[in-house]
Amino acid sequence: MRSGTLVAAAVALLSLGLIGGGIAAAQQGGSQKEMTPEQKAAMEAWMKAATPGEGHKVLEPTIGNWTATTTMWEAPGAPPQQSEGTAENAWVLGGRFVRETVHGEFNGMKFEGLGYTGYDNFKKQYVGAWMDTMGTMMMISTGTADPSGKVITATSTMDDVTTGKKVAVREVTKIVDANKHVFEMYGAGPSGKEFKMMEIVYTRR
Numbered sequence: 693m694r695s696g697t698l699v700a701a702a703v704a705l706l707s708l709g710l711i712g713g714g715i716a717a718a719q720q721g722g723s724q725k726e727m728t729p730e731q732k733a734a735m736e737a738w739m740k741a742a743t744p745g746e747g748h749k750v751l752e753p754t755i756g757n758w759t760a761t762t763t764m765w766e767a768p769g770a771p772p773q774q775s776e777g778t779a780e781n782a783w784v785l786g787g788r789f790v791r792e793t794v795h796g797e798f799n800g801m802k803f804e805g806l807g808y809t810g811y812d813n814f815k816k817q818y819v820g821a822w823m824d825t826m827g828t829m830m831m832i833s834t835g836t837a838d839p840s841g842k843v844i845t846a847t848s849t850m851d852d853v854t855t856g857k858k859v860a861v862r863e864v865t866k867i868v869d870a871n872k873h874v875f876e877m878y879g880a881g882p883s884g885k886e887f888k889m890m891e892i893v894y895t896r897r
Contacts, residue, residue, distance in 0.1 A: 747811030
């Protein structure tokens with residue numbers, strides 16, 4: 693991920709360098725009084741990709757402080773395990789990403805989680821990263837919203853430390869209203885059929 697970010701930064705700097713060259717020429721009274729069409733196009737493309745837009749507005753209802761009630765199922769039909777915690781969601785990086793900080797308990801142990809969710813203007817998809825005290829791995833997800841902007845469906849993989857394999861998961865975030873949203877995670881059960889593994893109900897505090 694770091695190498696990918698560095699490549700993007702390098703390309704951005706190259707584009708900005710081209711743009712800056714046109715501005716510098718104009719300021720120095722050279723023959724080039726304004727940016728070339730290529731420089732203008734580069735600037736417009738980067739500004740469009742870098743500016744929060746409609747895709748980010750979809751996430752606005754999730755901002756705030758929440759009571760998070762989590763229900764988990766180990767297998768289809770298994771008795772649910774429930775726990776309660778708190779979540780704080782805030783915009784970071786100028787409204788480009790939502791940072792979620794979670795505190796709670798799981799099986800009598802303190803639990804902390806940290807996630808980032810945003811909208812990639814270039815790829816036109818939602819992107820997410822999640823990490824917590826239950827492991828040392830990071831889960832990356834990508835997805836899209838339905839036409840209403842109230843349901844975001846994403847896919848990801850989880851590392852199963854017991855089998856050493858990756859497990860495909862489907863994540864659904866449902867924005868009920870300004871005071872409630874629900875996160876659901878689905879995965880394959882013993883038979884291979886998908887079932888709901890987890891549900892988190894966020895209620896505004």
